[in-house]
Amino acid sequence: MSIHSEHPFSVPVDQRDPVRRLRGRLAAPVTVLTAGTASPTGLTASSVLVVEGQPPLMLALVGMGSDFLDATTESGTFVAHVLDGAAGPLADVFAGLRPAPGGMFADHETEETDWGPRLVAVADWAGCRLEETRPVGDQALVMGSIQHLEVSELTDPLVYFRGSYRRLRS
Numbered sequence: 241m242s243i244h245s246e247h248p249f250s251v252p253v254d255q256r257d258p259v260r261r262l263r264g265r266l267a268a269p270v271t272v273l274t275a276g277t278a279s280p281t282g283l284t285a286s287s288v289l290v291v292e293g294q295p296p297l298m299l300a301l302v303g304m305g306s307d308f309l310d311a312t313t314e315s316g317t318f319v320a321h322v323l324d325g326a327a328g329p330l331a332d333v334f335a336g337l338r339p340a341p342g343g344m345f346a347d348h349e350t351e352e353t354d355w356g357p358r359l360v361a362v363a364d365w366a367g368c369r370l371e372e373t374r375p376v377g378d379q380a381l382v383m384g385s386i387q388h389l390e391v392s393e394l395t396d397p398l399v400y401f402r403g404s405y406r407r408l409r410s
Contacts, residue, residue: 270327270398270405272334272359273300273382275318276311280345280357283308284335286400287379288320290366295385298368304380312370317355318384322364325396325407330359355387363392 268286275281287301298320302309312318323331330348332338340346349360355367368384375381399406 264402267399267401267406270323270331270400271300272321272323272331272362273302273308273312273318274321274350274359275308275315275356277315277352277356279311280350281307281311282334282344282357284331290386295387297371298366298384298386300382301376301379302382304375304378306380309373309380309382312356312382312384313373315356316370318368318370318382319353319356319358320366320368320384321359321362322394323362323398324364324394325398325409327362327398328405330361331398331405353388363390364394365390 269288271285271288272282273285273288283302283306285300285302289299291297291299300320308318329338333340333344333348345357350357351360352358353367355369358365358367366386367388369387370382370384372383373380396407396409399408
């Protein structure tokens, strides 16, 4: 329960960027991207796309100055985790919205893979080799070839729509 009908620090609707508002109307999967071995890092991303082909590709738009971009450029690899409907708190940690004493990985079991740290609690993930990064608008496009895949029978994915997490239920 809240004393406000909306977020008290949000920008008034008439002052919001219309392109950002349009993007917010496109339901998107919630993923956590991780990279690095000595200093692992990660971030929550919803601008991701899987491209079929040989090799299959994982595309993600990330912030130009993100630690993830630096780590994946340095290591040449990354892991993309597809979150289920109950993983909102995990997404918040990697988005920097929820406190994470000891760092974002402190309360989450990981295992080291050939592509970087994998969050053990997340069943659906892809190990990717970095193929290319390039600026696209205000973001960086990260393109990786999918080297390893693990997929479950996910029926309740976490989705980002109009500024908040949503769940799909059948």
